[in-house]
Amino acid sequence: xxxxxxNTRSRNRMASKQRRGRTANTLSFLLLIVLGLVVMFPxxxxxxxxxxSNGELYAYPPAFVPPAWRxxxxxxxxxxxxxxxxxGNTMTILVPAVTGAVLTATMGGYxxxxxxxxxxxxxxxxxxxxxxxxxxxxxxxxxxxWSKLGLVNTYWPLILPHFCGGGxxxxxxxxxxVKTVPRELxxxxxxxGCGYFRTLIYIIIPAIKVxxxxxxxxxxxxxxxxxxxxxxxxxxxxxxxxxLGLNIFRGSFNDDWSSIMCATCLSFIPGIVFYLIGQKYFxxxxxxxxxxx
Amino acid sequence: MTVLSKKKSLRYNRSETRAAWxxxxxxxxxxxxxxxxxxxxxxxxxxxxxxGLGEMKYLGLENxxxxxxxxxxxxxxxxxxxxxxxxxxxxxxxxxxIIALLLNRKVPARGFFRAVFYLPYVLPALAVYLGWKWLYDxxxxxxxxxxKLSGGTSVKFLDSSGMxxxxxxxxxxxxxxxxxxxxxxxxxxxxRSYHEAAEIDGxxxxxxxxxxxxxxxxxxxxxxxxxxxxxxxQVITPALSLTKGGPGTGSYFMCYMLYTQAFKSHKYGYGSxxxxxxxxxxxxxxxxxxxxxxxxIFYRGDDRE
Numbered sequence: 001x002x003x004x005x006x007n008t009r010s011r012n013r014m015a016s017k018q019r020r021g022r023t024a025n026t027l028s029f030l031l032l033i034v035l036g037l038v039v040m041f042p043x044x045x046x047x048x049x050x051x052x053s054n055g056e057l058y059a060y061p062p063a064f065v066p067p068a069w070r071x072x073x074x075x076x077x078x079x080x081x082x083x084x085x086x087x088g089n090t091m092t093i094l095v096p097a098v099t100g101a102v103l104t105a106t107m108g109g110y111x112x113x114x115x116x117x118x119x120x121x122x123x124x125x126x127x128x129x130x131x132x133x134x135x136x137x138x139x140x141x142x143x144x145x146w147s148k149l150g151l152v153n154t155y156w157p158l159i160l161p162h163f164c165g166g167g168x169x170x171x172x173x174x175x176x177x178v179k180t181v182p183r184e185l186x187x188x189x190x191x192x193g194c195g196y197f198r199t200l201i202y203i204i205i206p207a208i209k210v211x212x213x214x215x216x217x218x219x220x221x222x223x224x225x226x227x228x229x230x231x232x233x234x235x236x237x238x239x240x241x242x243x244l245g246l247n248i249f250r251g252s253f254n255d256d257w258s259s260i261m262c263a264t265c266l267s268f269i270p271g272i273v274f275y276l277i278g279q280k281y282f283x284x285x286x287x288x289x290x291x292x293x
Numbered sequence: 294m295t296v297l298s299k300k301k302s303l304r305y306n307r308s309e310t311r312a313a314w315x316x317x318x319x320x321x322x323x324x325x326x327x328x329x330x331x332x333x334x335x336x337x338x339x340x341x342x343x344x345g346l347g348e349m350k351y352l353g354l355e356n357x358x359x360x361x362x363x364x365x366x367x368x369x370x371x372x373x374x375x376x377x378x379x380x381x382x383x384x385x386x387x388x389x390x391i392i393a394l395l396l397n398r399k400v401p402a403r404g405f406f407r408a409v410f411y412l413p414y415v416l417p418a419l420a421v422y423l424g425w426k427w428l429y430d431x432x433x434x435x436x437x438x439x440x441k442l443s444g445g446t447s448v449k450f451l452d453s454s455g456m457x458x459x460x461x462x463x464x465x466x467x468x469x470x471x472x473x474x475x476x477x478x479x480x481x482x483x484x485r486s487y488h489e490a491a492e493i494d495g496x497x498x499x500x501x502x503x504x505x506x507x508x509x510x511x512x513x514x515x516x517x518x519x520x521x522x523x524x525x526x527q528v529i530t531p532a533l534s535l536t537k538g539g540p541g542t543g544s545y546f547m548c549y550m551l552y553t554q555a556f557k558s559h560k561y562g563y564g565s566x567x568x569x570x571x572x573x574x575x576x577x578x579x580x581x582x583x584x585x586x587x588x589x590i591f592y593r594g595d596d597r598e
Contacts, residue, residue: 025398040409042413045427058433061442104323108317108319111317115310115312117305126329127324130328132519132575132579134523136529137331138327138328138332140555141330141335143555163319164322164324195312196309196312196313196316197316221414221415225417225418228529257430257433261427272415279404
């Protein structure tokens with residue numbers, strides 16, 4: 001009898017807990033919708049503005065939906081905004097820089113994760129420590145060095161540094177990933193006569209492909225967002241990147257917000273496309289690294 | 294057996310060492326040539342007066358004395374940088390934590406929402422700032438429309454020295470989607486068994502949040518605080534792209550000061566002195582965070598490898 005009472009009571013408690021959990025999930029979902037709309041709103045507003053004429057933009061109250069979808073704005077903007085050329089220039093920097101970062105970070109990360117050598121601890125500390133060093137402090141000396149080499153106004157200062165390990169964080173990320181690969185695989189390869197380099201190429205790299213993609217994507221975003229280096233090193237107009245081009249375009253179309261928003265949306269596109277392609281890797285990659293230690 | 298492995302660990306295999314150094318060569322070059330040497334060079338350069346072309350003149354600490362006693366914009370720059378970093382770091386950590394907690398629940402379309410909150414982070418910086426400038430516009434901007442609609446008077450978001458810093462910091466919060474992903478990864482590592490055990494002991498959701506989720510998340514919170522502090526103290530892009538340091542010193546961030554002193558006024562030594570002070574500020578904050586970390590970071594025993 002008492003057993004039965006307890007059972008019903010606990011069942012009731014379970015049911016009410018489940019109900020409460022479900023209400024909480026529903027509330028979370030609603031909150032996410034509201035916050036998501038708030039976060040997306042600026043992007044929508046920019047896009048909506050790009051499809052309106054300046055007259056419509058300056059009207060009060062502002063229209064939330066463009067009265068007419070003026071896609072011809074884009075054609076007009078593309079006539080004075082050399083989008084494809086700027087995009088090409090940007091890619092000329094980004095593709096080699098990202099490739100270099102992924103390759104050298106993989107090499108470094110593998111060595112730190114697997115190989116034993118004198119000075120490893122010291123070097124690793126130097127490497128992780130550099131994550132905390134403000135890169136801004138190196139700006140002036142590096143600029144002086146590149147100008148002494150006569151390489152200002154070329155893309156070299158924007159590409160070559162990324163062939164040097166691709167940044168401490170990325171080396172660290174790769175190292176964490178390599179550590180998750182079972183050591184038995186390496187050992188089997190060694191028994192089969194593979195050296196360290198062949199082990200890296202045939203065993204490690206296939207196993208950590210996801211991490212390499214993550215490093216590539218993170219590097220891509222970092223460089224894609226980096227205005228400072230481009231402003232510092234590139235002053236010749238024919239070498240302008242998308243960001244520099246957009247800046248100049250903004251300057252010459254001062255109050256023409258309709259065109260400026262078109263150009264802005266055009267610069268959004270490559271970022272969004274790359275993100276959609278790589279989306280699942282971002283999350284997977286960061287979860288897998290286990291940033292906890 | 295143990296003796297053997299001990300002996301082995303004392304000696305390094307020569308071919309292994311060689312392979313390691315070859316693999317690490319790019320990273321070592323990078324650490325020396327683009328990190329540590331330039332860092333030292335910055336310290337050295339800050340003791341000179343140099344326009345980049347002519348003779349270098351040794352000044353001792355004169356650049357620093359001038360910064361602290363005669364430069365009318367330096368303190369403004371310092372305060373602006375600290376205010377910006379303070380608002381954006383605290384704002385983005387709280388914002389990302391909330392979103393990550395919501396995303397960690399069993400809600401439909403999680404992947405979609407994750408993409409939504411991450412999206413701002415992947416957009417090119419200059420375009421983002423241009424877009425926000427339009428939203429912040431005094432006459433036709435969306436925010437001022439909302440303010441007027443609710444009966445207020447228009448605000449000069451980017452054109453008043455008081456409003457420009459928080460307005461730019463708000464954009465930084467909006468851009469902080471990368472923190473969400475890191476928080477989310479951390480939340481997924483909080484052991485379910487802890488929650489279950491606490492539930493059996495009668496802890497309600499609120500108690501479980503403060504006694505289990507938050508303590509387990511402290512290492513991740515620490516990491517995010519640290520990284521976003523280091524990057525936000527080095528803010529420059531909004532000043533470069535939109536506000537050019539103004540109005541007043543409202544967006545005259547230390548990095549922007551360093552940049553303009555070096556590349557616009559060609560005072561490389563003076564600019565380097567600003568860089569060194571920025572370095573010291575970041576070092577102090579990092580030190581403070583690390584110093585206090587022992588008292589509030591909770592390490593789970595089983596995490597230690």
